[in-house]
Amino acid sequence: MSNIEQSADTTFVHAEERKSRRWNQTQAGVMRKNLIAPIPQTAPAPDEGWLDLDGAALVEVTSEDKEYPVESALVSGETQGWRAADSGAQTIRLIFDQPQSLRRISLVFEEAKTERTQEFVLRWSADEGRSFREIVRQQWNFSPPNAIHEVEEFQVELSDVTVLELVIVPDISRGSARASLKSLRLS
Numbered sequence: 001m002s003n004i005e006q007s008a009d010t011t012f013v014h015a016e017e018r019k020s021r022r023w024n025q026t027q028a029g030v031m032r033k034n035l036i037a038p039i040p041q042t043a044p045a046p047d048e049g050w051l052d053l054d055g056a057a058l059v060e061v062t063s064e065d066k067e068y069p070v071e072s073a074l075v076s077g078e079t080q081g082w083r084a085a086d087s088g089a090q091t092i093r094l095i096f097d098q099p100q101s102l103r104r105i106s107l108v109f110e111e112a113k114t115e116r117t118q119e120f121v122l123r124w125s126a127d128e129g130r131s132f133r134e135i136v137r138q139q140w141n142f143s144p145p146n147a148i149h150e151v152e153e154f155q156v157e158l159s160d161v162t163v164l165e166l167v168i169v170p171d172i173s174r175g176s177a178r179a180s181l182k183s184l185r186l187s
Contacts, residue, residue: 049104050076051186053094060093062086065178073181081110081182084170090179092166099126099160100186105135107166108182109150111142116171118142118179122154125163132165139172149182 053059053074061070061082068083070092084090105122119139123132135158140150166184171177 049187051100051102052076053184053186056098056100057094057096060091060095062090068180073183076185078183081108081180083180084168084178087170087176087178088174089167089169092168092181092184093129094164095129096162096164099162100158102156102158102161102164102186104185104187105154105156105164106183106185107150107152107154108184109140109142109180110148110182111177111180112144112148114171114175114177115143116141116175116177117173118150118177119169119172121165121167123165123167124158124161125165126160127162129163129165132163 054071059070059074063085064070065083065085068080070082072078072080073082073092074094082092102124107120107122109118109120111118117139119137121137122135124135125132135156136152136154138152142148142150164186166181168179168181170179
């Protein structure tokens with residue numbers, strides 16, 4: 001018997017064994033199943049596709065704690081985040097060197113200490129800040145230790161963006177909370 005004939009006979013035997021096994025499992029009331037190897041995911045790297053903000057824009061900010069500067073929320077690889085030096089509404093404004101097309105905006109807020117309701121407004125301008133269009137206005141209730149992270153990802157189709165502005169009201173009841181931002185990423 002040649003190797004090809006042996007291989008064909010072996011394949012036939014394995015197929016017959018699988019049919020027999022399936023039939024036995026079905027008769028016994030057990031779900032038919034096979035374990036297979038997982039398909040590897042080709043997830044993009046965390047920094048893939050994000051705009052390099054430190055090279056693309058001037059940043060204006062109403063205040064910042066010297067221990068938590070704004071670049072800690074804007075530069076890829078940073079994990080500390082930004083925090084305002086003062087309580088009350090705060091603004092982070094990105095003034096782009098060249099008009100940008102934006103498709104995705106990712107915001108992460110974190111509050112592990114103070115229960116509060118925060119509101120933020122994200123808006124953009126195509127005329128260097130003379131007029132703005134609102135992208136989103138949203139409120140979030142931080143309630144440590146359970147609700148301490150707000151993660152927002154917006155799919156947008158914005159062209160010729162010259163200014164992107166984030167206004168954060170850290171406590172809508174006008175408490176003494178300070179605004180903070182874990183990260184802001186754009187692509």
